[in-house]
Amino acid sequence: MSNRYAIILAAGQGTRMKSKLYKVLHPVCGKPMVQHVVDQVGELNIEQIVTIIGHGAELVKEQLGDACQYALQEQQLGTAHAVMQAGSQLSGKDGTTLVICGDTPLIKAETMSALIKQHEELKAKATVLTATTDNPTGYGRVIRNKEGHVEKIIEHKDATEEEREIKEINTGTYCFDNKALFEVLKNVSNENAQGEYYLPDVIEILKKQGETVTAYMTGDFEETLGVNDRVALAQAERILKRRINEYHMRNGVSIIDPDNTYIETDVMIGQDTVIYPGTMIMGSSRIGEDCMIGPHSEIKDCEIGNNTVIRQSVAHDSQIGSNVNIGPFAHIRPQSNIHDEVKIGNFVEIKKTIFGKGSKASHLSYIGDAEVGEAVNIGCGSITVNYDGKNKYLTKIEDGVFVGCNSNLVAPVTIGKNAYVAAGSTITEDVPGEALSIARARQVNKENYVQNLNINK
Structure with missing residues (x-):
């Protein structure tokens, strides 16, 4: 030769x-x-x-x-x-x-x-x-x-x-x-x-x-096809998209609506995974077997394990384990590591966080710059307060912690193993393991307040 x-x-x-x-x-x-x-x-x-x-x-x-x-x-x-x-x-x-x-x-x-x-x-x-x-x-x-x-x-x-x-x-x-x-x-x-x-x-x-x-x-x-203008560019995009989708379907991936599913060239997807319409899978993403992705999800440069479900959510540049349930309407931002059997629910945002096996943030939370242990429950509306206007700080939540709803964890702070944080608390100091931390104002009821207010009118 x-x-x-x-x-x-x-x-x-x-x-x-x-x-x-x-x-x-x-x-x-x-x-x-x-x-x-x-x-x-x-x-x-x-x-x-x-x-x-x-x-x-x-x-x-x-x-x-x-x-x-x-x-x-x-x-x-x-x-x-x-x-x-x-x-x-x-x-x-x-x-x-x-x-x-x-x-x-x-x-x-x-x-x-x-x-x-x-x-x-x-x-x-x-x-x-x-x-x-x-x-x-x-x-x-x-x-x-x-x-x-x-x-x-x-x-x-x-x-x-x-x-x-x-x-x-x-x-x-x-x-x-x-x-x-x-x-x-x-x-x-x-x-x-x-x-x-x-x-x-x-x-x-x-x-x-x-x-x-x-x-x-x-x-x-x-x-x-030679691409000389935007019309030909769109034509090439359509042809290659069809070619890519057919490749995955012939290799055991179910794509419910190939005309409305966008998968880039370097993506790898395991057998028996189902991709629903409106989904975009981009970059060097690797998706395991038996997953359900979409509808209307955006995955870019992520590694995803087996049996994971991601519905109507965005995930970029992150590792997501097996048997994870994400969405709807969750946002996994770059440098996050979601371990196995985790639940990230609706309107939850995760950023640059390790999220331990079996832990849950079921709804309406922001968890950024954090290390979350195993079997942690983060209640609705709770957030890690990671930014003081200049610098970002780390929040550590150890195994078995229960964080009540609408809690603010002001970093840098550590919540010890199996501790409880009462709902509505703003935590500014470390919480020892096994402790209950309550950080909220005492409730005061002013009786007859409305009646007196009306009299003053």
Whole structure:
């Protein structure tokens, strides 16, 4: 097997997106388009990946990191000109070079692998990835000779009316013999409607030299979609969302309404988990088996155990154990660790808190910057008062504590093991284990107060 290289074209600004964000950094199902491409190329046996950057170069490099090398295209003078910028890294090397655009987030590693395989088996100098579509407007057309071999590729703007009737299009993904590619690039001209150096012209030059040029047609046009504006971005989002949801359903996850369920690419979900409509599961979330998520829940970067239920709630960047019941309308904020068999009820907010096994906060509470032990009951309306306007402080609630309703635990404070806090208390000092703490004003009843008030009127 020959050496393999890849060039990813990601230099364009994407003016049709009408955005301050550079085109290839627009996300599809939570991941920038160019990251999708790099991830799929990374699944191939590629020795060296060079990404061509231009507009937003530093932001693209920040996103992709050391997954590839970079070459700068200072002026965007066409796709052939972009590929030329990789010459210092690749020119003169033996092997096969894959060229792919960074705005094709739906392309699969399997398709690129099949393209490379055919290219190498036929010992071609170039192989074009093609597809057919009923509406080829805007795409370069693949012109074949009588034998069915690729004769040339003509851009839409340069095509005749007859050529524009052709349904087979150039997807913008190619394989080349690497040495031949960089030799031929020297001969590409910009004598066309746009005054640019087109990469498809390499095909025509190779044909004139008598070299073998082939085409590999994918049966899935959607996979080759290039995103140039917000309409295409939404289309790519819809296609990838469907692909992701089908993947999970085929692996034993029940998604009640796939059209209204949003799951990002890196999410993992266990068998027999049920996802209800309106739910968004994002980032690197990991959800166990036999869970129930939703409806209308938002999960991001969370690790969730088995048999856990999360209804109409938000959870970010947290660990949630097994047999946990959350919601409805709860908010699990970042850096929380919810242990097994916990109940977090309606309108409860947890932030940067360890919540011990079997503990409960059933309704209307805020627990922030706290360590809650096992088998703790936190009554309705109770809060940890963790912020003095400058600094955050820790509240420790040890095992077996019962906190009565509408209590304020003013941090830093520790409630000892098996202690009781009377309802309505404002606790400002540590409570010893096994103690009952009452911190509220004595009740005073003023008899006949209303009657006297009326007399005074």
